[in-house]
Amino acid sequence: MIAGSFSSTARQIAIRVVRTGIQCVFYPYERCTDLVAGIDRRVTGWFAKTEYIRTGQCKMTGQCCKAIGIEFPAAWQKYPWLVRWLGRWHRLRYNFESVDQQRNLLVYQCNYLRTDNRCGIQKFKPRLCREFPEHPWRGRIRVHKGCGYQYVPRKTHEFKIKLHRSKNSLL
Numbered sequence: 687m688i689a690g691s692f693s694s695t696a697r698q699i700a701i702r703v704v705r706t707g708i709q710c711v712f713y714p715y716e717r718c719t720d721l722v723a724g725i726d727r728r729v730t731g732w733f734a735k736t737e738y739i740r741t742g743q744c745k746m747t748g749q750c751c752k753a754i755g756i757e758f759p760a761a762w763q764k765y766p767w768l769v770r771w772l773g774r775w776h777r778l779r780y781n782f783e784s785v786d787q788q789r790n791l792l793v794y795q796c797n798y799l800r801t802d803n804r805c806g807i808q809k810f811k812p813r814l815c816r817e818f819p820e821h822p823w824r825g826r827i828r829v830h831k832g833c834g835y836q837y838v839p840r841k842t843h844e845f846k847i848k849l850h851r852s853k854n855s856l857l
């Protein structure tokens with residue numbers, strides 16, 4: 687019994703060490719690619735506009751860390767071992783705990799989420815979290831009910847701004 691709990695503790699420690707090692711490699715890499723992606727987005731923004739405007743801010747409901755959906759290619763459903771390995775990778779890389787699988791969507795909750803709904807690794811959280819909710823050029827992504835972010839069609843948003851300005855100029 688004691689030997690069993692000792693080996694499980696040793697396993698947990700080994701996982702933490704490996705996870706920290708992976709983070710030490712991936713974090714600087716992601717930060718560098720963020721810089722390149724940021725420049726690319728800015729330059730592309732001179733010629734194109736996103737279909738939706740993302741407004742609002744985080745309300746700290748913690749929902750996006752309790753039900754994280756990660757899609758994988760639908761064809762992988764034929765290979766359950768591949769999906770299992772993907773789940774193991776997410777656990778090792780992100781400290782995500784599997785809660786469900788719906789077709790080609792894996793659902794996790796994050797073990798870094800604290801009881802006050804704050805991120806336990808805020809300064810070093812992975813890009814996956816830093817970019818959420820994404821702001822794609824076309825379409826919008828689904829956010830959890832009660833989330834502080836909303837996606838407003840650009841035309842509606844611009845119309846509201848014009849209306850607001852004209853109201854202010856009349857005052």
Ligand code: SF4
Pocket residue numbers: 750751754796797798799800804805806807808811812815
């Ligand atoms: S790392 Fe932080 S932001 Fe990302 S899912 Fe976990 S608690 Fe949330």
